[in-house]
Amino acid sequence: MKKTVVLTSTLIGSLLAGHAASAASYTVQKGDTLWKIARQSGTTVAALKQENGLSSDLIFPGQVLRVNEPNKSNETSSNTYTVEPGDTLSGIARKFSTTVDALLKLNPSITNPDFIRAGQKLQVAGEQERSNTYNVQPAAVPTSGRYIVQAGDTLLEIANKFQTTVDRLLALNPQITNPNTIRIGQAIKVAGGTTDVREAKQQVSAANSAATESSASLADRIIDIAEKYLGARYLYGASPSRTDVFDCSSFTMRVFSEAGISLPRTSTAQAQAGRTVSFNQLQKGDLVFFDTDSNGTINHVGIYAGNGQMINATVSLGVAYSSLTSSYWKTRYVKAVRVIN
Template sequence: MSGDTVTVRPGDTAYSLARAYGLTVDALLALNGLSSPDLRAGQVLRVRDVPPYVAQRGDTLYSLARRFGVSVDSLLALNGLPRDTRLEVGQVLRIPAPGPGAPAPLPVQAQAVPVPPVATTEPLPTPAPAPVVPSAPLTGDWREAALAMLGVPYAYGGSGPGGLDCSGFVVQVFAPLGVQLPRRSADQAQSGAPVALTELQPGDLVFFDTSGRGEVTHVGIYLGDDEFVNANSYKGQVAVDRLMSDPYWAPRLLGARRILPPSTTYAAGH
């Protein structure tokens, strides 16, 4: 077996294999076109990215999906692109694995372009960084601060305009408002007051277990209407995701905390 693939052995899990090869579980699933982390012995998994593809004149998302034997949705998801994306010449795209039963990819000459590795855990606590300067001026509105950072790249340990991880993003949103939070999501889960998931309000922090170990490993900010904003390593950027209705996030949701006074929460959420 090549160094780009691994055969699942009895006892292997998506988490153990992702950790062994320096991936997140999300990245491992995306590389293999899988919607569930459930594995079976003998299954062959890709554990290395194929060389990214550089868009050429005339390429479309549909034509590339057909060429590589993948769905347009998986191509959009792996690259963190909106559905109305129009490709530009020279745009670099990561290519997901074909799903089960997909036709074999058509021959293509892919260009080798370096892709940064995906981190598997958050960094150890560091001193609170200076706030990110968003594209729009702050007016004391946490929502404005958060949405101004949409599209900022995900970066392991990142805490500045060049890149953010999930907990670093939360720190940057609330620091200009005078709300000081710990650096790690597990520690942020001890801040403020606990909130029942049935009583979520915009501005509440929502916490997830993405490792399957029953502990907090990811955090986002609830926006209302079943949406939250977070620094998403799968999409590679700060993005808005569904909460209760999303098949990935809903079963991994551990709880929520309220860190803003009610007046601030309501004012920013409506």
């Protein structure tokens, strides 16, 4: 009997130890949400609730949660990952302990690193050497002083290859208005005289000034359009053709359409448009997104109006100004995108 008890105790102890080894603990901090903790831990809200026996999304500071380590064998067995709403390429890179550049080389179909869509399948692991397409061939500079962009190239890599700088390449190529966007097959000038560089820099400076002024003017116009709808009532699922009632995404869709910019219908889809910007880089006219249900899904969008304020269509107030620094919006903020070039 004693032997049986010892064996049973040993078996139970082993099982408990094995279970503990697969999980870690996390102490909830002020401002935390299950969605935020799940994102940081590489897991899901549903998994956190199941692991901790939670019946709701309510958590409190000081609460200790068990956080299972993600099943990496399942995640990487196929070397692919399916993009979820709210994902960014940098976030996926961190999740799989890689870099954005590595993901871009593994997925040459991505032409804009700031634009990925929910449901898109990405290769997150693999041998880059399998395809010479990913490698920039160290050929000599042609007599014309130009280089043809290959798949996976970035302007920084090209600058390093030819022992120059990104600023010099931009000065030599005033047609490049966004240093993060170059296309396969594009001819880039990589060498030129001092006079060429000076003239090109002047052209770039003038073009950038005009573009900045144009973007600022468009942003002001967008805010002006949004303000004329202040006080309009909220109606979930409101038709974008209606201007007497709005939901959050029909409001942004309507405002931007009047400014000549087309947006998708839903906040989740709008979050995949444009270029992702950090909270500290917010500019007037940027779209800001939130997860108000703390379930890991973007479900609200507003228009940043400057000075920490946004204009948005809310259930309680309709179209109104809201402060991004308020405890409600600050803890539910997910991301921001810029659709104004």
